[in-house]
Amino acid sequence: MTTQTSPSGHLLLNSISKVFEQGSNRVRAVDNVSLEIHGGEFITLLGPSGCGKTTTLRLIAGFELPSSGQLVLDKRDIANLPPNQRPMAMVFQSYALFPHLNVFENVAYGLHLKKMKDNEIREAVEIVLNMMNLTGLGKRSPSQLSGGQQQRVALARAMVMKPKVLLFDEPLSNLDAKLRIQMRVEIRRLQQRLGITSIYVTHDQVEAMSLSDRIVVMNKGRIEQVGTPVEIFLRPASLFVADFIGRANFIEVTVLGRQGDSCVVKAFGADFKVPCSPIIETGKQAYLMIRPEMMKLTPQTGSKAQIRSTIYLGSSVEYEVDDGGSMLMAVDTQPHFENILSEGTPVAVSFDPSTSYVLPYEERPSK
Amino acid sequence: MATISLKRRLGEFRRIGSDWTLLVGLLVVVLFLGVAIIYPLSKMLGVSFTAESFAYYVRYFSSPVYQGIMWNTIQLGLVVGLFGTALGFLFAYVQVRVDVPFKKFMNLMALMPIISPPFAVATAAIVLFGRGGLITYRLFGIRYNLYGFTGLTIVLTLSLFTVAYMNLQGMLRALDPSLDEAATNLGASKWHVFRTITLPMLIPGIASSFLLLFVEAIADLANPLVLGGDFTVLASRVYIAISGEYDIFAGSVLSVILLVPSLTVFIVQRYWVSRKSVISVTGKPAGKPTMITNPIVRWGLFALTMFFSLLILLIYGTVFVGAFTELFGINYTPTLRHFEFVVLGLGSQAMMDTTKMSLIATPIAGVLGMLIAWLVVRKHFTGRSLIDFISMLGIALPGTVLGIGYLLAFNKPADIGSITLLPPLAGGTAIAGGTIALILAYVVRSVPAGVRAGVASLQQIDPSIEEASISLGADNATTFRKVTLPLIRPAFLTGLVYSFARSMTSLSAVIFLSTPYAKIMTAQILNEVDAGRFGNAFAYCDILIIMVLIVIGILYFVVGTTTGVERDFGVSL
Ligand SMILES: Nc1ncnc2c1ncn2[C@@H]1O[C@H](COP(=O)(O)OP(=O)(O)OP(=O)(O)O)[C@@H](O)[C@H]1O
Ligand SMILES: [Mg+2]
Numbered sequence: 001m002t003t004q005t006s007p008s009g010h011l012l013l014n015s016i017s018k019v020f021e022q023g024s025n026r027v028r029a030v031d032n033v034s035l036e037i038h039g040g041e042f043i044t045l046l047g048p049s050g051c052g053k054t055t056t057l058r059l060i061a062g063f064e065l066p067s068s069g070q071l072v073l074d075k076r077d078i079a080n081l082p083p084n085q086r087p088m089a090m091v092f093q094s095y096a097l098f099p100h101l102n103v104f105e106n107v108a109y110g111l112h113l114k115k116m117k118d119n120e121i122r123e124a125v126e127i128v129l130n131m132m133n134l135t136g137l138g139k140r141s142p143s144q145l146s147g148g149q150q151q152r153v154a155l156a157r158a159m160v161m162k163p164k165v166l167l168f169d170e171p172l173s174n175l176d177a178k179l180r181i182q183m184r185v186e187i188r189r190l191q192q193r194l195g196i197t198s199i200y201v202t203h204d205q206v207e208a209m210s211l212s213d214r215i216v217v218m219n220k221g222r223i224e225q226v227g228t229p230v231e232i233f234l235r236p237a238s239l240f241v242a243d244f245i246g247r248a249n250f251i252e253v254t255v256l257g258r259q260g261d262s263c264v265v266k267a268f269g270a271d272f273k274v275p276c277s278p279i280i281e282t283g284k285q286a287y288l289m290i291r292p293e294m295m296k297l298t299p300q301t302g303s304k305a306q307i308r309s310t311i312y313l314g315s316s317v318e319y320e321v322d323d324g325g326s327m328l329m330a331v332d333t334q335p336h337f338e339n340i341l342s343e344g345t346p347v348a349v350s351f352d353p354s355t356s357y358v359l360p361y362e363e364r365p366s367k
Numbered sequence: 368m369a370t371i372s373l374k375r376r377l378g379e380f381r382r383i384g385s386d387w388t389l390l391v392g393l394l395v396v397v398l399f400l401g402v403a404i405i406y407p408l409s410k411m412l413g414v415s416f417t418a419e420s421f422a423y424y425v426r427y428f429s430s431p432v433y434q435g436i437m438w439n440t441i442q443l444g445l446v447v448g449l450f451g452t453a454l455g456f457l458f459a460y461v462q463v464r465v466d467v468p469f470k471k472f473m474n475l476m477a478l479m480p481i482i483s484p485p486f487a488v489a490t491a492a493i494v495l496f497g498r499g500g501l502i503t504y505r506l507f508g509i510r511y512n513l514y515g516f517t518g519l520t521i522v523l524t525l526s527l528f529t530v531a532y533m534n535l536q537g538m539l540r541a542l543d544p545s546l547d548e549a550a551t552n553l554g555a556s557k558w559h560v561f562r563t564i565t566l567p568m569l570i571p572g573i574a575s576s577f578l579l580l581f582v583e584a585i586a587d588l589a590n591p592l593v594l595g596g597d598f599t600v601l602a603s604r605v606y607i608a609i610s611g612e613y614d615i616f617a618g619s620v621l622s623v624i625l626l627v628p629s630l631t632v633f634i635v636q637r638y639w640v641s642r643k644s645v646i647s648v649t650g651k652p653a654g655k656p657t658m659i660t661n662p663i664v665r666w667g668l669f670a671l672t673m674f675f676s677l678l679i680l681l682i683y684g685t686v687f688v689g690a691f692t693e694l695f696g697i698n699y700t701p702t703l704r705h706f707e708f709v710v711l712g713l714g715s716q717a718m719m720d721t722t723k724m725s726l727i728a729t730p731i732a733g734v735l736g737m738l739i740a741w742l743v744v745r746k747h748f749t750g751r752s753l754i755d756f757i758s759m760l761g762i763a764l765p766g767t768v769l770g771i772g773y774l775l776a777f778n779k780p781a782d783i784g785s786i787t788l789l790p791p792l793a794g795g796t797a798i799a800g801g802t803i804a805l806i807l808a809y810v811v812r813s814v815p816a817g818v819r820a821g822v823a824s825l826q827q828i829d830p831s832i833e834e835a836s837i838s839l840g841a842d843n844a845t846t847f848r849k850v851t852l853p854l855i856r857p858a859f860l861t862g863l864v865y866s867f868a869r870s871m872t873s874l875s876a877v878i879f880l881s882t883p884y885a886k887i888m889t890a891q892i893l894n895e896v897d898a899g900r901f902g903n904a905f906a907y908c909d910i911l912i913i914m915v916l917i918v919i920g921i922l923y924f925v926v927g928t929t930t931g932v933e934r935d936f937g938v939s940l
Contacts, residue, residue: 063834083837090838096831100853109849110839154835161839 008074009164009197011037011060016069018055018221029055031221033069040195042188044208047218048244053201054169056218060199061167062086073164089158090167093174095150097142103129103153104138110161128160131190148179152186159190166191168200172207184210205245209233217241234355235275239362242289249295249328251288255358258282263358268323268349276358285361290351295330297321297341300348307345317341323349388844389746396739400757402789403811406781407772408764414775415619423620437624440585440600443519444628447584448577450524455531455576457672463539466658467669469676476676479683480529481865482915484872485589486892487908488526490901491685492518492594494696501685501696514596522590525679527583531576538572539565544656557661571640578636582629586765588875589889593896601625602875605767609879615775622768633763686912689905696901705906714903717886718910724802724885725870726918728809732866735810736817737859741851743818744825745833755818762815766875769808774879777804793880800884808877809870816869817862824858825851860926867922868915 018030030052037043045053058064060071062083071079078086089110098106104125111121129135132152142150151171158166168187172180188211191198202208208215209229217224217232217240225237236242239250253265255276263276265288272288280286297307297319308320308327317335321328328349332339341347414420427433458477462470480488496503496513503511542565550560591603601621608617659665689695690705708714742748743755761769777793791797793804832854836846852859874889881887888907895904 061834061838063837082842083834084840084842088838090835092831092835094829094831096829096835098832098836098850100850109836109841113840113845157835157839167838 009039010074011165011197011199012070012072013037013056013060014070014072016056016059016066016071018052018059018064019067028221030059030066033218033221033223035216035223035226037197037199039197042191042198042200042211042213044200044202044212044215045218046202046205046208046215046244047224049203051218052221053203053218055221057090057167057169057199057201060165061088061090087164088167089161089163089165090169091154091158091171093170095142095154095171095174097150097153097157099142101141102138103134103140103142103145106142106153107157107160109157114161124160125156128156132156132159147175148183151175151183155187155190159194159196162196164197166196166198168198170202171200173202173204180207187211209245217244219244235277235357236289236359237277239287239359242357242359247292247329249290249292250359251290251326252361253286253288253358255280255282255284255286265358267351270350272351272353272356274353274356274358277360279360280358287359287361288356289359290356292318292329292331293333294352294355295321295328296350296352297330297332297347298350299341299345301346303346303348305347305349307341307343307347310341310343312340321347321349388842388847392738392742392843392847393748396735396742396754396758399735399810400754403807404757404760404764407769407776408760410775411619411622411768411772414615415623417616420616420620423616427620427624436599436601436604439516439598440602440625441628443516443523443600444581444585446520447523447527448581450520451528451580451584452531452535452573452576454524454528454675455533456535456573457668458528458532458675459536459539461668461672462536464656464659465665465668467665467672469673473672473676476679477529477532479679480526482868482872482912482919483526483683484892484908484911485526485587485874485889486593486896486904487686487912488682489522489590489593490896490904490908491682491689492522494689494901495681495685499696505696512596514594515598518594518596519590519598522594523584523587525675525682526590527580527587530579530583534576534579535569535572538569539656542568542656547657551657557657557659574640575636578632578640582633582636582763585625586629586767586875588767588878589893592893602765602767605771606878609771609774615771618767618771619775622765622771625765626768629765629768630763633759637759686905686908689901690909692902694902695905702902705902706910708903709906709910714891714907717888717891718907720802720884720886721871721888722914724806724887725809725867728806728813728870729863729866729918731806732810732813732870733817733859733863736814736862736866737821737852737855738847739814739818740821740825740855740858741847744822745830745851755822758818759815761811761813766812766873766877769811769876770879773804773808773876777807793882795882795884797882801880801882802885805877805880805885805887808880809866809873812873812876813862813866813869816865817858820858820861820865821855824855828854856926860922863922863926864919867918871911871915 013033013035016030016033017028020027020029033052033056045056047053055064059066062078062081066079069079070077073086098109101109107125107128108121111124116124125138129138132155134149134152134156137145137149137153142153145153151174154171171187172183175183184207200208200211209232212229214226214228215232216226219240225232225241227235227237232241232245236245242248242250251267253267256264256266256271258264258276258280259273261275261278262273263280263282263286264271264273265286266272267288274288276286305321305323305328308322311318312335315333317332317340319330319332319341321330330349427437455477458473461467462474493500493513495501496511496518498504498510498512500511500513503509503513546564546568547560550564551557555563585600586602588602588606591598591600592606595603601624605618605621605625608614608621659668685695691701691703692698693700693702693704709718739754739758743751773793777789777797778791780787780791781789792807793801795801797804828851833846833850836850837843841849872889874887874893877887878890878893881890888911892904892907895901895907
């Protein structure tokens with residue numbers, strides 16, 4: 001298992017759509033999705049509930065047939081290949097362990113189907129159980145394991161098949177917070193070691209950021225943006241992405257000018273040069289996105305901006321600022337005992353332009 | 368729009384075609400339903416909608432005698448539905464909500480009818496409560512006339528209430544006790560809680576039970592034949608038309624008249640009432656329900672339930688003892704004569720034939736039931752709800768209707784032009800002496816119970832467990848065999864047990880199909896009862912009950928070994 005699988009597992013989704021029909025009801029769960037996933041890449045599908053993440057994953061696995069579009073794995077169109085013939089293995093949210101088989105039999109299940117010899121199976125299963133810290137648990141039945149152990153068995157069962165593509169559907173959402181972080185690290189470590197192309201569905205942005213080479217942000221069946229975690233966080237392509245990944249203040253501004261990748265905008269009574277989306281033109285309306293962590297508040301008597309509320313969280317302090325009617329969020333990530341601002345303090349508002357971004361204007365969807 | 372839909376259909380075919388196991392499974396099921404249900408039913412309907420048969424409709428609907436028969440049928444259905452549901456509710460409520468002794472015994476008595484042959488209750492009732500009955504005449508000196516509406520109502524209620532009992536017991540157990548607690552917390556009295564919470568939540572279940580009992584009561588043949596007296600119902604009239612008058616048109620037309628209320632009520636129950644239910648019966652108890660503490664209510668309910676339990680015990684006790692006495696009610700000399708007749712003598716052929724055919728039908732019905740359940744719950748294809756519905760017809764159709772259909776369909780070869788698709792399957796001259804049609808009828812009658820058990824069980828099993836198997840490289844057939852079937856084994860077992868019990872005890876669907884080479888026990892019992900040889904009838908009943916119990920025991924031993932899956936899923940019989 002320590003040898004790398006061949007650097008295949010290159011997956012191409014070409015204009016894939018999936019329409020569910022229930023009587024006269026038509027749900028376009030996946031809408032014209034195109035995506036290239038490189039061999040060995042860890043990619044995350046991220047988005048709110050119902051945006052089509054699971055459906056996309058099940059299309060890749062073959063549990064659903066696309067209504068239109070192509071699916072190409074290593075130059076081979078697999079859109080009509082039944083799921084059991086696809087070189088992929090899926091890890092399910094509910095673990096989906098076989099309750100009537102013990103841990104060893106669960107992991108060995110797929111190998112038996114490959115008609116491997118018994119001693120080879122035993123060896124392969126032992127290795128993967130050791131790798132997953134499950135040594136000695138082979139005889140247990142799934143119901144005798146903790147949630148974390150069950151999850152690891154599910155992972156072992158998929159990994160032992162040496163698939164070209166590993167598929168994960170929110171595999172950690174049934175674990176408690178601490179275990180989730182631990183398993184996150186483990187999954188990433190294993191995936192990098194084995195170099196298996198992995199597609200991971202989650203609606204937890206922190207999970208997505210910490211695991212992925214690239215993140216695919218989905219909304220209503222469409223792809224909003226594909227990019228590295230840094231790109232997604234600091235250079236969101238749309239209001240939706242900016243809003244979904246972390247928190248942000250959005251200030252309506254007019255673009256005063258463009259200089260290469262940056263735009264000049266006026267905010268809080270001053271001009272700033274801020275990185276901006278390539279499609280933004282001078283003179284147009286736009287949004288200035290500022291992450292709360294990038295806001296700077298300095299006490300200033302006579303300023304029209306005032307602290308509205310202060311929430312002390314230990315490692316940080318969250319402020320709500322009333323800037324002449326519009327509300328802003330700010331987070332001080334290095335609070336000192338002396339500089340915590342109390343409610344009602346008048347403050348001057350500023351921000352770090354290099355970590356902010358200017359987004360194209362769009363009608364804000366009502367919340 | 369149309370093209371997209373067409374493309375989707377094509378994709379579906381491609382998908383089904385590419386997975387040959389699904390294709391084969393579907394083909395087997397469609398073929399079975401087509402040959403065993405649709406074909407005979409359409410034959411029967413064909414005969415009943417011809418020019419000749421039209422005159423029969425006119426005659427029946429204008430004749431006061433036949434109007435009376437129709438009214439009798441409906442009346443019996445309504446009254447048995449009402450009393451059966453009430454009795455079922457009483458037993459279920461005591462079982463779940465009242466803390467009294469002997470609950471296991473009461474449960475056992477309520478379940479007795481499942482394995483009981485037809486005629487057992489009716490015959491015992493005659494010797495206990497009839498004109499010369501042990502209780503009525505010997506004890507109280509009353510020459511009571513049991514034959515007719517009252518006797519039928521009592522016997523049918525006692526024979527059929529099990530359906531309501533099981534249905535309502537499941538619902539009562541699934542009822543969230545925190546609802547009761549919340550209401551009590553708000554200051555409601557126990558009676559008030561019962562009236563405003565428990566009862567309204569159970570109304571769909573009660574309605575459902577009532578309708579199911581109605582369907583079963585109007586389809587019943589055995590009891591009207593033995594106990595009807597002057598009180599004729601459609602089922603017994605159909606029997607007379609076929610067996611006495613050899614008038615296939617009369618039989619078919621009367622069958623259609625019986626079919627209409629049966630099917631209507633069945634459809635209303637299945638597609639309307641049962642969907643109104645707000646309680647989902649999962650098989651897992653919802654928690655500890657609040658018990659009835661008021662001593663008057665508690666012991667009152669106990670006395671009532673105990674009375675009926677003892678009555679049932681008395682009846683089956685009579686069935687048991689009656690087989691060992693010369694003539695129960697008149698001559699109580701102990702004898703083994705009746706058993707000799709059934710086991711060693713002239714009666715033994717029926718016993719052997721019925722058992723053999725049931726043993727063949729049982730595994731077929733069991734596997735078909737699970738297969739249909741699996742297709743219906745797990746596989747998405749056009750027409751799956753139709754498959755579900757047609758498979759349920761096996762039980763929704765009155766047995767006599769099915770029997771006539773079989774007679775018409777399988778007594779002659781099925782030809783298209785000069786090509787024979789099917790040789791004759793029924794009748795003494797058919798291949799295997801007509802056993803094939805009988806086995807087919809047994810399977811058809813048994814499949815629905817398996818399908819329902821399988822559907823209920825599958826709905827509780829996370830579909831991703833099967834998807835995990837497929838994702839690991841197993842095809843549909845392997846997944847079904849290695850994952851699905853082991854997980855639904857309790858339901859499979861239920862299906863097998865019901866199938867065997869049903870086959871051994873069924874009468875109405877097969878009575879027209881028995882041949883000299885394939886005798887059925889229940890038809891023999893009818894002969895014995897008709898001839899007044901109650902001892903032989905009781906011996907048949909005893910042997911039948913014992914055999915069903917033995918096979919159930921063996922099935923549990925073979926299929927129900929211990930992996931704890933049953934416990935994990937909380938599914939049991
Ligand atoms: N089998 C189906 N039949 C009909 N509609 C479906 C089916 N499966 C999914 N949908 C619909 O498709 C849309 C996308 O569902 P999907 O499960 O892919 O969302 P998701 O992003 O995984 O959401 P979640 O985060 O809640 O798991 C939803 O509107 C859903 O209701
Ligand atoms: Mg999902």
